[in-house]
Amino acid sequence: MSRPDILLYTANTMNGWKPLIFLHEAEIDYELVPVDLGRKEQKAPAYLKLNPNGRIPTIVDRGNGDFAVFESGAILWYLAEKYDRFLSHDPKERSETLQWLMLQMGGIGPMMGQAMFFQRIAKPNGDEVPYAINRYVAESRRLLEVLDTRLAGRDWLVGDAMSIADIATYPWARSYFWATVSVDGLPHLQRWFDRLDAMPRVQAALQLPEPRPSVFGEGDITAAAQENAARFKDQ
Incomplete structure (x- = not known):
């Protein structure tokens, strides 16, 4: 085989x-x-x-x-x-897709990742830094507002179909609960979440290598948060 x-x-x-x-x-x-x-x-x-x-x-x-x-x-x-999937051959649309991909890589991921680190690892392990928490949560919220504005009147970040920009951004933005970033007042972003939440193959991918529902605010959040903090205590 x-x-x-x-x-x-x-x-x-x-x-x-x-x-x-x-x-x-x-x-x-x-x-x-x-x-x-x-x-x-x-x-x-x-x-x-x-x-x-x-x-x-x-x-x-x-x-x-x-x-x-x-x-x-x-x-x-x-x-x-x-x-040959999820990336347009049209030069302008291709460039737009890569621009939004880079925004996720250079902005949304790092900012939300730091918001998660300082709240989910540093704070429960006795190293609370309010200034850092406030900064990264606020910047994460700003970036989610950028996404909401972009998604006004459109189903996807670029073009008329899902692209690698959506694939990259979704798992980070959708983890707003774990970063304690509010999505209140962001209706276009929430509709985009709903669209991806309803895609069976996307959701199947999120169960691997093993499910982690706590990131999305589901399941036993307290136990998951304690286990996560302990697992990465030395980091």
């Missing part, structure tokens, strides 16, 4: 879900290798040969000489070109 081209190393995080959403929505076969971040498997020597930054996700394309790609935005871009 032949193996699928794509070998995906990932975990159930906002960045880790991005290639999963792409592969599921495009109905592409892949092999999944879960990475246990708590055990720091992403720092293992063999993994660092694939991803020198020691983060997830990473893909290895067996169909292209075992070519490794790291950084979630770069992975989406690579997959879009390999499979």
